[in-house]
Amino acid sequence: MKIEIWSDVACPWCYIGKRRFESALNEFAHKDAxxxxxxxxxxxxxxxEHFHGSEVEYLAxxxxxxxxxxxxxxxHVADAAAGEGLDYKFDDLVVANSFNAHQLLHLAKAHGKGDAVKEALLSGHFEQGENIGSRDYLVRTGVSAxxxxxEINAALDTDKYAxxxxxxxxxxxxxxxxxxxxFVIDRKYGISGAQPAELFSQALNEAWAEANPLTLMGAGDGSNGGESCGPDGCAL
Structure with missing residues (x-):
């Protein structure tokens, strides 16, 4: 099963949605697949690249x-984040362009580090007051992962992943x-927004059942099924 997630590092609901999706995925019986x-x-x-003002000033x-x-x-958003174990600090948030952060994410994906870098960038932006438009911060984040x-500097210098x-x-x-x-599941199911974990769980299970239907053996093909019990009693 493949799940594609469209997201922006500068989106507060994207971090919350990531946490809720992960909660559902961790409980999913087939998460390794x-x-x-x-x-x-x-x-x-x-x-x-850097907006000289607060998030309140930017939105206003x-x-x-x-x-x-x-x-x-x-x-309201900070309260929702706290419910998922996240500590948003909007007063410390640095408003900046996220394009180069997305280039870093593509480089990280090429090395199998996409999720780790995504997590670090979201936490840095919303919890630690880091500047996602800063070359220094992006390099430090990539190196930590x-x-x-x-390679990071070369990719950003040449816009390799633009x-x-x-x-x-x-x-x-x-x-x-x-x-x-x-969230797009197997290009069949679309989920918009930071939905509750329960909805993600339902979608995962339904998508898996559709892609992996149960095949009954020895019944429904003209042969007799094995002995079993039902609401009306047991076979003799």
Whole structure:
């Protein structure tokens, strides 16, 4: 089973959704047969490499939202994050463009480190006040996950994975992804948003049953089934 997840490092619900999905996956009987692939998405590609202002100022100035409404929304999201064991610090959050972070994620994916780097970037952005647009931070994060600093710098210097990032954007758009997180299971089931873990569990089980139907042997093919008991009694 393959699960593709469109997500942005700058999306607070994406980290919450990751945790809820992981809770369901950890309880899934066939989790070892599940491949998870992270896909790139940008909520706002127009953000400069570093926005000189707070998250409240960014949403108020660039999105036209009322500052009081923004603070209320942040409180709601922080509470939801805390429910998943996450410690969001919106006052420390650095607003920055996530494109190079997505390039780093593609490099990490090529080395089998995609999930580790995704986790580190989300935690750095929302819990640790790190600047996801900073080259220094991206290199440190990649190296901590086992990537080579020289390779990271070379990939970012040449925009080696820029086309792959944009291809993710286009692919998601073709599938109707307009917001994140967005989960696609075997290209048959789509789940939008940070849904409860119970919904992810239901989707995993239904998708697995559809892809791996149970075949009954010795019944329904013209032969007699083995002796068994039912609501009306037992076979003699």
């Amino acid at each position: 599940v491949e998870v692939a992270w896909k790139s998405f940008q909520l706002d590609p127009s953000i400069p 100035e660039r999105k036209g939202m009322d500052p009081a409404q923004v603070r209320s929304m942040m409180g 086992g990537l080579d600093a020289t 086309d792959d990032v944009r291809a993710d954007f286009a692919e998601g758009q073709s599938l109707g992804v307009s917001g994140v997180p967005f």
